[in-house]
Amino acid sequence: MFSLFKSKKITFMVINNIINIKTLAQKIRIHATRMISVAKSSHLGGNFSMAEIMAVLYGKILNVSPQNTDDPNRDRFILSKGHAAAGYYATLAECGFFPLKWLDEF
Secondary structure, X not given: OHHHHHHHHHHHHHHHHHHHHHHXXXXXXXXXXXXXXXXXXXXXXXXXXXXXXXXXXXXHHOOOOHHHOOOOOOOOOOOOOHHHHHHHHHHHHHOXXXXXXXXXXO
């Protein structure tokens, strides 16, 4: 009985994590679309294709947060496709590295 309860609890946690990641990915896409539309530059495809990847990395995997930017043991992320910078900026803003309002200046 205990193992069944534990497994349901873990399943709930997994589902909750998936919902949080999907929500973050949707927000990244919304911000990127708005930024690209206003700026009349960049490519939606590159930004859209990396939304889930960025949501998983910044939402669950990377050891980095706005509070530990000076920590020498933090993880680093390098984005080599510059045409997808809007998605990267949206991710950083949603994760609290700078105010969402700054995205208006893209």
